[in-house]
Amino acid sequence: MSDLIFAVLVLAALLAGLWKLRHGAGAPWHAQPIALVGAAGAAGGTAVVVWGVGAFAGGLDNRETCELNSHTSYDQAWRVRTGADGTSLFPLANACNEHVSLVPAWVNPTIVVLAVLAVSALALALFRIASVIFHRQEAGLRVKRSAPGVRAFRHLGNASDGGRSKNLGRPHSC
Numbered sequence: 001m002s003d004l005i006f007a008v009l010v011l012a013a014l015l016a017g018l019w020k021l022r023h024g025a026g027a028p029w030h031a032q033p034i035a036l037v038g039a040a041g042a043a044g045g046t047a048v049v050v051w052g053v054g055a056f057a058g059g060l061d062n063r064e065t066c067e068l069n070s071h072t073s074y075d076q077a078w079r080v081r082t083g084a085d086g087t088s089l090f091p092l093a094n095a096c097n098e099h100v101s102l103v104p105a106w107v108n109p110t111i112v113v114l115a116v117l118a119v120s121a122l123a124l125a126l127f128r129i130a131s132v133i134f135h136r137q138e139a140g141l142r143v144k145r146s147a148p149g150v151r152a153f154r155h156l157g158n159a160s161d162g163g164r165s166k167n168l169g170r171p172h173s174c
Contacts, residue, residue, distance in 0.1 A: 009049045016045065032128075033126075033128045033129050036121045036122070036125035036128065037122070037125050039117070039121045040117075040118045040119075040121035040125065043114045043115075043117040043118040043121065044114070044118040046114050047110075047114035047115050047118065050107055050110050050111055050114065051090075051092070051107070051111055053104070053107060054094075054103045054104065054107035054108070055086075055089075057094060057102045057103045057104065058086055058102040058103075062074065062086065062094065062096070065102060066096035066097075066102070070096055070100050070102070072096050072097060072099070072100045073096070073097055075096070075098070078095075078097055078098055079097075082095075082098075084101070086102075090111065091108045092107055092108055
């Protein structure tokens with residue numbers, strides 16, 4: 001049952017990320033900050049779900065899980081001595097003894113990869129937003145004082161047409 005819940009949560013996180021990526025379809029996905037935020041959300045959400053699978057791999061009673069599910073002995077002294085008693089948030093370590101771990105081997109590397117992807121996507125989204133703001137200021141939106149306390153914006157050309165805009169010198173309508 002827990003595998004089914006895990007699969008549904010991972011699928012929901014990935015579908016939410018793909019839905020966000022779809023909104024950036026007007027341009028390449030890496031050029032749209034909303035698509036990058038969606039990718040970061042999908043990676044971060046999946047990392048949280050994977051962390052939950054690893055954190056709760058032993059169930060509520062580790063001794064019972066070791067003896068009934070893993071068919072091995074439970075060594076409390078070894079768990080406390082090595083720190084593999086399930087109390088650390090990362091890396092996840094919850095072991096029955098020195099030979100059997102309750103946390104699947106793929107959990108910790110997957111969390112690291114997904115966290116790096118999420119942080120990278122957010123950083124790229126922030127870079128794209130800053131780049132757009134910088135290029136808009138550079139493209140020619142200038143503030144011109146027309147009267148005391150009143151500001152009028154004059155468009156000095158479109159960056160995409162190389163400054164050969166027909167509206168050059170005319171007021172820009174918002």
